[in-house]
């Protein structure tokens with residue numbers, strides 16, 4: 001089978017690209033190993049809600065038009081939204097079609113999909129940044145008697161054995177799951193490494209409103225000071241609760257969750273935590289305040305001070321100086337370890353030498369280096385800081401589809 005372009009993956013990024021290709025009358029097919037929105041259907045826990053507000057969940061040709069623009073979409077609604085979007089744009093999705101190999105050939109690319117061989121002149125990889133859990137090597141040192149879970153295998157607290165839970169990682173996933181598991185009656189210890197603290201709302205507006213208004217999300221990848229760092233920044237410590245309540249470390253300790261430092265090592269069944277918890281939290285507080293300063297300056301410059309509540313600051317993160325530096329995992333206090341340590345993509349099926357020494361695909365704003373006609377979409381800070389979020393796929397797909405179109409025209 002032949003197509004001018006093949007898009008791999010029917011998440012929001014692949015669908016946005018399909019829409020852009022259709023707009024340019026580029027014949028294409030979207031190959032998806034499962035169903036549309038497969039990651040949201042199969043890899044996310046049911047109680048998850050987006051941490052971005054509903055008004056921001058927009059894609060090319062689709063704006064949020066529900067009755068709760070300030071709310072946060074449950075995962076089931078994300079699936080419904082993307083499924084509707086695929087129908088709305090008549091995306092040519094071939095479901096249950098897994099790509100096993102992608103090779104560069106003289107006239108473009110050869111794609112091994114299930115038992116078929118497809119040829120295309122251009123390929124867009126939209127297979128997601130969060131397909132596999134990123135688990136540190138120390139995980140192998142956790143005693144085998146302890147149940148270990150990742151956000152991909154976690155569904156609800158009912159699957160956990162009785163007893164204490166160590167949640168490793170305090171970004172969006174870690175704080176949400178620590179809170180949920182604690183509310184289900186477990187004793188929870190949360191190991192906190194580098195994190196991004198942000199309030200849910202500030203001066204009466206959602207923090208994502210401020211991030212858009214101040215131009216933070218529009219910062220381009222080639223203008224960001226340290227791009228590698230920006231691309232690996234942890235997700236903000238935010239949750240999308242219906243009551244828009246703050247889920248920062250102070251609120252978690254107030255609930256009764258024990259906060260400890262970054263999990264550094266596990267030796268002879270003993271988990272060792274960093275002693276720099278106070279510094280880590282102070283740094284996160286400092287960075288949050290820097291952003292709030294930027295927000296205040298922007299509001300003043302925009303003449304909005306009279307329309308918004310006055311500026312204020314949040315209580316610094318409270319750190320218990322007696323927070324333990326060790327926890328003997330073999331003693332029975334902890335029965336589950338949940339690795340909320342991030343996610344990674346899976347491009348193991350690529351037979352094209354486009355990866356760097358760390359395994360990441362080399363690209364310039366989504367244009368893959370050294371493989372003309374190959375594009376990637378849906379990675380954090382791909383072209384702007386907004387690329388990390390669903391709505392960022394709109395501008396990214398437009399730019400990459402434009403490049404793809406001129407690439408085809410030149411050939």
Ligand SMILES: Cc1cc2nc3c(=O)[nH]c(=O)nc-3n(C[C@H](O)[C@H](O)[C@H](O)COP(=O)(O)OP(=O)(O)OC[C@H]3O[C@@H](n4cnc5c(N)ncnc54)[C@H](O)[C@@H]3O)c2cc1C
Pocket residue numbers: 008009010011012013014031032033034035036037038039040044048049050051052097098099100126127128129130131151173343349377378379388389390391
């Ligand atoms: C827990 C969590 C919460 C998040 N919350 C938010 C949020 O609140 N707001 C926000 O804007 N973003 C959020 N994100 C980030 C981001 O929007 C998601 O990661 C999003 O799913 C990425 O979309 P995508 O289309 O790039 O990838 P995906 O949705 O992962 O889609 C990739 C598709 O490719 C398919 N695929 C993979 N490999 C193959 C293959 N070999 N062959 C064929 N098909 C393949 C998959 O089945 C999948 O359907 C969150 C991410 C996570 C993990």
